[in-house]
Amino acid sequence: MAVAPVIAGATIRLARGSTRRLQHNEEHPRLMKAAQRIKLFEDVYARDGGCCVYCGIPARRPGHGVKRGPDLATLDHVHPRSLGGPLTRDNLVLACSACNNERGTMAVETFRASKTSKPTA
Numbered sequence: 001m002a003v004a005p006v007i008a009g010a011t012i013r014l015a016r017g018s019t020r021r022l023q024h025n026e027e028h029p030r031l032m033k034a035a036q037r038i039k040l041f042e043d044v045y046a047r048d049g050g051c052c053v054y055c056g057i058p059a060r061r062p063g064h065g066v067k068r069g070p071d072l073a074t075l076d077h078v079h080p081r082s083l084g085g086p087l088t089r090d091n092l093v094l095a096c097s098a099c100n101n102e103r104g105t106m107a108v109e110t111f112r113a114s115k116t117s118k119p120t121a
């Protein structure tokens, strides 16, 4: 996997009066994490065509005024995080919020089977 590029020109807001200055190559853990997560989200969103891989509905991107809802785009861990699944592109799929919640830690195959055997309401 390619290393996420450092976002050029990113501004880091520090509290007024703070004397702490970030050096060019100093990693700001929280910022880097957020940037990487956004990159990861964009990668997975594009790869999976913006649709939930389980039910196929177009998943809405979270954004201004779009914070919750069953069709909100989320990243679902194929191998559940709680079972040691890594937060990597290969272990993530685009899932709508409803499917993500519904699946929980169910195996992907089991969940997919349950989605296809049961007509959605």
Ligand SMILES: [Zn+2]
Pocket: 052, 053, 054, 055, 056, 057, 095, 096, 097, 098, 099, 100
């Ligand atoms: Zn879905």
